[in-house]
Amino acid sequence: MSASSASTSSSPGIVSSLITWLFSSIGKKVVVALTGIVLVLFVIGHMLGNLTVFFGRDVINAYAMHLRDLGPLLWLIRLFMLASVAVHIWFTMLLWKENLAAHPQKYAVFAPMKTTIFARTMRLTGLFVLAFIVFHLAHFTLLLVDPGYASYHADLHGREVHDVYRMVIEGFRNPIISLFYIVSLALLAFHLSHGIGSLFQTLGVTDKKMRSYYETGAGILAWVLFAGYISIPVSILIFGLGNGVVK
Amino acid sequence: MTLDAHIPPGPLEKKWTTYKNHAKIISPANKRKFKLIIVGSGLAGAAAAATLGEQGFNIECFCYQDSARRAHSIAAQGGINAAKNYQNDGDSVFRLFYDTIKGGDFRAREANVYRLAEVSASIIDQCVAQGVPFAREYGGLLANRSFGGAQVSRTFYARGQTGQQLLLGTYQALSAQIATGQVKMFPRAEMLDLVLVDGHAKGIVVRDMVTGEIRSHAGDAVLICTGGYGNVFYLSTNAKGCNVTATFRAYKRGALFANPCYTQIHPTCIPVSGEYQSKLTLMSESLRNDGRVWVPKRKEDCSKPPHEIPEDARDYYLERKYPSYGNLAPRDISSRSAKEACDEGRGIGPGGLGVYLDFADAIKRLGRAVVEERYSNLFEMYENITGENAYERPMRIYPAVHYTMGGSWVDYNLMSNVPGLHVLGEANFSDHGANRLGASALMQGLADGYFVIPYTIGNYLAAQFDQRHPQPSDPAFQQTEKEVRERVQRLLDIKGTRSVDSFHRELGLLMWDKCGMARDKAGLEEAIARIPKLREEFWTNVKVLGAGENINQSLEKAGRVADFIEFGDLMCRDALDRNESCGGHFRTEYQTPDGEALRDDENYAHVSAWKYEGEGKEPTRIKEELVFEQVKLATRSYK
Amino acid sequence: MNFTLRVWRQNGPKESGRFEEYPAHDIPSDASFLEMLDIVNEGLIEKSVEPITFDHDCREGICGTCSLTINGIPHGPGRGTTCQLYMRKFSDRDVITVEPFRAAPFPVLRDLTVDRSAFDRIIQAGGFISERCGSAPDANALPIPKTIADLAMDAAACIGCGACAAACPNSSAMLFVSAKTGHLGLLPQGKSEKNRRILKMVRTMDEEGFGNCSNYYACEAVCPAGIPAAFIARLNREYTVASAKETVGAAY
Numbered sequence A: 001m002s003a004s005s006a007s008t009s010s011s012p013g014i015v016s017s018l019i020t021w022l023f024s025s026i027g028k029k030v031v032v033a034l035t036g037i038v039l040v041l042f043v044i045g046h047m048l049g050n051l052t053v054f055f056g057r058d059v060i061n062a063y064a065m066h067l068r069d070l071g072p073l074l075w076l077i078r079l080f081m082l083a084s085v086a087v088h089i090w091f092t093m094l095l096w097k098e099n100l101a102a103h104p105q106k107y108a109v110f111a112p113m114k115t116t117i118f119a120r121t122m123r124l125t126g127l128f129v130l131a132f133i134v135f136h137l138a139h140f141t142l143l144l145v146d147p148g149y150a151s152y153h154a155d156l157h158g159r160e161v162h163d164v165y166r167m168v169i170e171g172f173r174n175p176i177i178s179l180f181y182i183v184s185l186a187l188l189a190f191h192l193s194h195g196i197g198s199l200f201q202t203l204g205v206t207d208k209k210m211r212s213y214y215e216t217g218a219g220i221l222a223w224v225l226f227a228g229y230i231s232i233p234v235s236i237l238i239f240g241l242g243n244g245v246v247k
Numbered sequence B: 001m002t003l004d005a006h007i008p009p010g011p012l013e014k015k016w017t018t019y020k021n022h023a024k025i026i027s028p029a030n031k032r033k034f035k036l037i038i039v040g041s042g043l044a045g046a047a048a049a050a051t052l053g054e055q056g057f058n059i060e061c062f063c064y065q066d067s068a069r070r071a072h073s074i075a076a077q078g079g080i081n082a083a084k085n086y087q088n089d090g091d092s093v094f095r096l097f098y099d100t101i102k103g104g105d106f107r108a109r110e111a112n113v114y115r116l117a118e119v120s121a122s123i124i125d126q127c128v129a130q131g132v133p134f135a136r137e138y139g140g141l142l143a144n145r146s147f148g149g150a151q152v153s154r155t156f157y158a159r160g161q162t163g164q165q166l167l168l169g170t171y172q173a174l175s176a177q178i179a180t181g182q183v184k185m186f187p188r189a190e191m192l193d194l195v196l197v198d199g200h201a202k203g204i205v206v207r208d209m210v211t212g213e214i215r216s217h218a219g220d221a222v223l224i225c226t227g228g229y230g231n232v233f234y235l236s237t238n239a240k241g242c243n244v245t246a247t248f249r250a251y252k253r254g255a256l257f258a259n260p261c262y263t264q265i266h267p268t269c270i271p272v273s274g275e276y277q278s279k280l281t282l283m284s285e286s287l288r289n290d291g292r293v294w295v296p297k298r299k300e301d302c303s304k305p306p307h308e309i310p311e312d313a314r315d316y317y318l319e320r321k322y323p324s325y326g327n328l329a330p331r332d333i334s335s336r337s338a339k340e341a342c343d344e345g346r347g348i349g350p351g352g353l354g355v356y357l358d359f360a361d362a363i364k365r366l367g368r369a370v371v372e373e374r375y376s377n378l379f380e381m382y383e384n385i386t387g388e389n390a391y392e393r394p395m396r397i398y399p400a401v402h403y404t405m406g407g408s409w410v411d412y413n414l415m416s417n418v419p420g421l422h423v424l425g426e427a428n429f430s431d432h433g434a435n436r437l438g439a440s441a442l443m444q445g446l447a448d449g450y451f452v453i454p455y456t457i458g459n460y461l462a463a464q465f466d467q468r469h470p471q472p473s474d475p476a477f478q479q480t481e482k483e484v485r486e487r488v489q490r491l492l493d494i495k496g497t498r499s500v501d502s503f504h505r506e507l508g509l510l511m512w513d514k515c516g517m518a519r520d521k522a523g524l525e526e527a528i529a530r531i532p533k534l535r536e537e538f539w540t541n542v543k544v545l546g547a548g549e550n551i552n553q554s555l556e557k558a559g560r561v562a563d564f565i566e567f568g569d570l571m572c573r574d575a576l577d578r579n580e581s582c583g584g585h586f587r588t589e590y591q592t593p594d595g596e597a598l599r600d601d602e603n604y605a606h607v608s609a610w611k612y613e614g615e616g617k618e619p620t621r622i623k624e625e626l627v628f629e630q631v632k633l634a635t636r637s638y639k
Numbered sequence C: 001m002n003f004t005l006r007v008w009r010q011n012g013p014k015e016s017g018r019f020e021e022y023p024a025h026d027i028p029s030d031a032s033f034l035e036m037l038d039i040v041n042e043g044l045i046e047k048s049v050e051p052i053t054f055d056h057d058c059r060e061g062i063c064g065t066c067s068l069t070i071n072g073i074p075h076g077p078g079r080g081t082t083c084q085l086y087m088r089k090f091s092d093r094d095v096i097t098v099e100p101f102r103a104a105p106f107p108v109l110r111d112l113t114v115d116r117s118a119f120d121r122i123i124q125a126g127g128f129i130s131e132r133c134g135s136a137p138d139a140n141a142l143p144i145p146k147t148i149a150d151l152a153m154d155a156a157a158c159i160g161c162g163a164c165a166a167a168c169p170n171s172s173a174m175l176f177v178s179a180k181t182g183h184l185g186l187l188p189q190g191k192s193e194k195n196r197r198i199l200k201m202v203r204t205m206d207e208e209g210f211g212n213c214s215n216y217y218a219c220e221a222v223c224p225a226g227i228p229a230a231f232i233a234r235l236n237r238e239y240t241v242a243s244a245k246e247t248v249g250a251a252y
Ligand SMILES: Cc1cc2nc3c(=O)[nH]c(=O)nc-3n(C[C@H](O)[C@H](O)[C@H](O)COP(=O)(O)OP(=O)(O)OC[C@H]3O[C@@H](n4cnc5c(N)ncnc54)[C@H](O)[C@@H]3O)c2cc1C
Pocket: B039, B040, B041, B042, B043, B044, B045, B062, B063, B064, B065, B068, B070, B071, B072, B073, B074, B075, B076, B077, B078, B079, B080, B081, B162, B163, B189, B190, B191, B192, B225, B226, B227, B228, B237, B238, B239, B242, B243, B245, B246, B282, B402, B403, B424, B425, B426, B427, B438, B439, B440, B441, B442, B443, B445
């Protein structure tokens, strides 16, 4: 049947239709996915960078220094990262709000049906990761947790640089802090074990067959990240990494 | 009162074209002035509403389900016929026409059936354009199968969900019109009466099934597309809500009811397993393409598990009695044979009401894989319902009420004897005679809605310009509304002791025993004697709890059952009056020595249209003689 | 078999509801879940208690009317609809909790019946292929590869029951919507309207108050028609493409 009314005459303005897309259910999801990708990439890169701690003081200090030397570029990156986290969280909160409104009354009997615990706890794990990031920045970047870190200096080929190596070693010698890191990293792994697999579905770059591959892959990556990260506090706390170097 | 079917003049194959060429066309400007009331959103109703809405008429469409998409057409599994001859196996409009007339045991009107065969091809084009995903061959062309014993492959299908896919096509077309505002859809609204203004059908009274509000809807013409009345038997393959109310109310307002006794019993249904059973489930007839039907030769074997019964102790009765058609013998014939076997005490399963449909040979011949590919969904359904695995042990099947050929009498324009009242789809009597061929009802529903009524309705409307458009405030509406309210209130006030269902069950059993697969004078007279008592008790002792002001499913059922009870009486009278056996109507007194239906073309080559004569009076039968110009009446033989 | 039912009773849309407990005695194991409710209702009528209201029609698993959440699962345990659930699936003396489908856009009308007209409005927004009756080209004029036709059929199998939205922790209707956009968008007949259809249907879905898909896959788990969530992925992609085209004013 012909349905004249079912046809929008001319396309609306660029801005308005962009906004419509952005705040549509699917648009919001895609934004979360895209920012999610940025964050994942950061987490991967950051882990690799951190692992240089195993190659000794100079290597990680050099890595940190090179980062610093980026100067304005570094600030651009930081800004971009900050924006990504902010948008990621903002949109997930929007989704959260709508989803609560759409499902006001829960069932008397709870049945998970296929939905994993990781998927169900995305918001909580996410928020916890947020809390972690805040602490972590205060800890190693803003050096608020132990202002003493600021005075750590090391000599790198005749150049005096901030001794990140010592900061990390001493930072993780504190068992409470290490434990907090390990727990947070576990929750991040939770978050990602659903998140990474999920984003392919959100972006529509999957099908019936591929989905299971993506999901296993996501799980593996998430827990590899976990292992990579905690290897640092664990080696320092238990295997005394850096004992020889840092008294 | 004599009936004029208004069949256009000229040779059979020219009639429809001539008719269309001279049909009165209503200008778009005038279409806007008309409002049409369409009751039903099945294939017939939704197709009509969508098409007429698209043409510019204002439509109000009603259904009792919560959505137009759920009409019972959705349950059709097998397929839809069309004389496309895509398989180039010699099919043609004439062949489809002839098969349908013959299948109907020469009790249908030639002109209507020919028109049906003629438009069948366009139906497929229409549906494909709508996006109905019919089965296709690897080349991308449409696939066909041979169905219900037809000797050509003219059946189009979409997995086991043909009816669903066709209905979704019409529902989507309807939705497009609802979006434009041309059609106003009223779901959860049940028609409880027809309103006549100066003898013309000008509206209906409905009950809003959510709020309980009883209100009138007025229009310039009324189209009833409310499906079949198989639920008069309580147990049938129809949906629970299927009812006769719309057409029966129309009957009480003067619209003739034709051939009520023509009911079709489908041979391949899952047998009854207990008296709690609420409905019967059909399994696609396509099963008969590979399954072999049998019962034990000796009563004593019936209790044995099937695999313990040796080949030579089995009676493959269809193959024995109908060598050329075998297991594919037409529905009425296979059903009756099953009943005979069971009546001889050779039935199997609970209550001895069942026969085996055996796939062992098919699995041997084709391999389990092929059988799975063809029927896995049906085998799953069977296992889900019965808990038995049909790959290992033959299916148990038994006939069940499936389709009703009878319905409101309509002429070539699909208009009843009440001016302005049009009846489409299964609700009318027009095209299937005494027995419907498989895959022909979907065809008829869509033909009526898409391709017939859009041309024929103009004939009536053209004369209605100068008429003022009726309003719900008119006295005629007020009066009918009042009667409906009183009737509903009466049901609520009885406050008896028996549930509605218990009455429905009792009626169903009675109808099945006396007016089912086989009928005889004595039985029918007994039924006619018992029904008034049942009716009497219903109106004094039925227990309908609750009020009328919200959803009240007992109240809904009560109204329907009340009509079924009265209608049952009409069915039995028609069956008693027709002293012959034809198609779905088998009178044991009238059979050949070897138990085949014995028609009496001398005295019964006519349509029996029944006229309501008022409370407590016997209805009168009015004949429409059937004149056959093209086909010569032959005994239907499938031996 | 014997069961104890905990059934949600609610007199009307505005009234508040509560659970009532009813015994279900001597239920044949071959009875369907709805037939079990019929038996319970007969008993209630005996006791002059108003019977439990629940939606049903075909009782064959095809019309999509039946809509009960049984022990927290829309349509209950196993694949298939409520009407195709048989009591042998339960064990004797089970306590069975029966609730209506829950989702903000599915308001309860009475007891276990809900209003799913939101789905109809989504279809009205664009869930169709515009064509004019009677003027369609020959059906075989445009061959469609079997693989495409079959995939379209997979999606078209949706019975519109709403279990997906009822099962989704976010009450998202994505599986239903993606099934329809998938079915019509895959077919050549539906291509010309594809983008417009997708935009309109998704926007209507949002307006109706359904939630957002978080890829929980509960919908897929309960869908009686076995619609795979892969169609949701397809819709996510196609919706973004359609929006992009709309944004740059490209023909859509
Ligand atoms: C299980 C089964 C399988 C079948 N398989 C096939 C097949 O393979 N091939 C084939 O050709 N045919 C088949 N048939 C027959 C065919 O499906 C029907 O005859 C046909 O679909 C009827 O369509 P309809 O539009 O006339 O009525 P329906 O589809 O029954 O529609 C009736 C409409 O009227 C409405 N209605 C009814 N009463 C009222 C009332 N009082 N007030 C308001 N609205 C009302 C209903 O809500 C509904 O919308 C099958 C039938 C059954 C039961």
